[in-house]
Amino acid sequence: MFDSLFLADFPGINDVYQGSNEASLREAIAVPINDPSMAVAAMASVTRHLGFAITGSTTYEQPYSFARRMTTLDHLTGGRVGWNIVTSATASAARNLGLEQQVAHDERYAIADEFMEVVYKLWEGSWEDDAVVRDAERGVYTDPTKVHPAAHKGTYFSVPDPFLCEPSRQRTPALFQAGASSAGREFAAKHAEAVFLVDTSVNSLRRSVDATTELARTLGRSRSDLSFIAGVSVVVAPTDSEARAKFEQQLPFISVEGTLARQSSLMQLDFGEIDIDAPLEYVETDGIRSFLERFTIADPDRTWTPRQVAEQMARSLGAITVVGSPTTVADRLEELADEAGLDGFNVYDNLPLRTLPDFVDLVVPELQRRGRVPTAYEADTLRGNVTGRGARLGDGHVGASFRATQRLGLEENARS
């Protein structure tokens, strides 16, 4: 009953930690990494309802070709594709993909906003619903009068022509976003249908939900227009003590260095420059210290070293960790959902082919008994299952304003 499989992506190599890619290569921290979109067609052919959310960067893609790739996948999956919109912070990606240097953070969001305008024009605005007629008798596939040019000429992109694809089931893929910065949150409030949250406490999650919801309201959207989904690390076994023992068995897999290498790249700050065995207060880089402090909430009065924080982070992949029997886990997830106002969880696949099967076998039935997880899919598109609504973008969504009918309507209004 998972709505979606989420596939992360990092189009560059993590090489900020100690100014080198050595730690990333040695411990396989997001390298090697294949293109996540390529496997979706194969997975779609052996599944019926599962959606696939793929990370795609608005900083390194051309909207014209990116939109075609997503539409192709939406056709191949019958409407089960989602897009995790990222603006990417990896300097390595920038320098290998034709950019002289990494684009500044806030400009990345300006580019992202224009990128969205282009893809909405392609996905929603270009081909009318009845453009494709498939009239073999007359030899007509498409009615050209119902296919409109994107006619986009902006600051960052120029896309004059119509979209290359016939519209797919969802047209615009289900839109996911995870930005936690101020600009990221504004972007999510405007564009996202589902927001990924990663944090260490229920209070922080609640604050994120409230802040993004409030921003969305100022843009005319309501709480029910967004789904909030929090990352969670789950270790489950038939009993609490067995679950704790299982968690202990997983600890040797934790790598402090790997965690620091990964975090260095995500934040583009070198965690290799700090003394990881001195108390946290001695960390001089503000961004690093304040980040590490977030993970001390389990015991804020104790003196932590960066190494101890990193161990804590590694255990949870930076998110809330729940360890226990099916009822313990279900209790905690219900509590988290209710207290933070969440719509769902992104369950981390800590041990591939072990963590998720455990969750499916033990936790899902318990949540179904409690009426928290449905026993049948509500819809056969990803958007339908995530939003509980139709296959297409809601009429109030910013992307819907680019629909051909609406644009033509506006033109007629302007004429009259």
Place this chain on the structure above:
Amino acid sequence: MFDSLFLADFPGINDVYQGSNEASLREAIAVPINDPSMAVAAMASVTRHLGFAITGSTTYEQPYSFARRMTTLDHLTGGRVGWNIVTSATASAARNLGLEQQVAHDERYAIADEFMEVVYKLWEGSWEDDAVVRDAERGVYTDPTKVHPAAHKGTYFSVPDPFLCEPSRQRTPALFQAGASSAGREFAAKHAEAVFLVDTSVNSLRRSVDATTELARTLGRSRSDLSFIAGVSVVVAPTDSEARAKFEQQLPFISVEGTLARQSSLMQLDFGEIDIDAPLEYVETDGIRSFLERFTIADPDRTWTPRQVAEQMARSLGAITVVGSPTTVADRLEELADEAGLDGFNVYDNLPLRTLPDFVDLVVPELQRRGRVPTAYEADTLRGNVTGRGARLGDGHVGASFRATQRLGLEENARS
């Protein structure tokens, strides 16, 4: 026993004919068109030997991300991916993908040549064969000393970092090329392992084979380093008269306008400007007249009009057409192969789900009886089946000179 399914691609819309995209949209001339690479993983999961050759443009892609997509597919197919290298001539693609205008023809080949250098560095040079150690005991996935930066800084591309992917079965996908211009032929002579030819006469095919082979020899390659594959249109039925009747039945599907729209975009010359019912000699645009004259060889003494030539072209998709019983077709294909010096054919799928099954049921068994088509696959990679050699690029191929071992060897030589 097909080696490969060839998937063409046109990343822009055909809008040269009559200065409009109307004819292309109406008759579905390469629009709508989905991204061909996305379906390969799904097809790979239900096939064991069939290869997949995908068109990819060196003008509109970034080599760093393109190389990753191809390697991902080579992993997912177990070494059955080929790349039809094109430089693309579509103005529409250029203007929608961030280029101010279409890049001039010969500069496109200069870009293509540097693009190849970059992807060879990534595919062949970056990860040594024993870089990945997967040592769970020591927590080491990759030995970082065996992963080398591409360190490419050229005129068109800058790719300083190592490749993001672990090497796949073939490393470099099997390399196909179809350029017929002088620059295209030079490019093929240097890089291609298989050359697609499209022409209307055995003599023209022979001249292309000879010219490219001769060019390849000047670069130190031999005839056996290249496979020549000609496009062919086949209509087959149990008897010659049934095949001719079948061909006649297909003629109503022919569209003169669609053919002219397609050819206008391929050549970036507007065939809509000529009078298609006046004799060919009145066509003023040299490029268009000389192109059309190639299709009059069936009856060069007759007076042809552009419309009649277009009908001729549409019947054959611009290639040699063979109509007849299995023995007639096999005779003609053997004759073509021997007289033009071909290694294989690219059989056009004129009527999807009908043309190829006919060919498989009727022609393949006849060619197998004659020992012209094998009865079992020689290899389980595309390169193995196309070249009759190993899964990896041959040592004499230009791409092999970028291998880490060879580059390190050269460095040691330089030092000594």
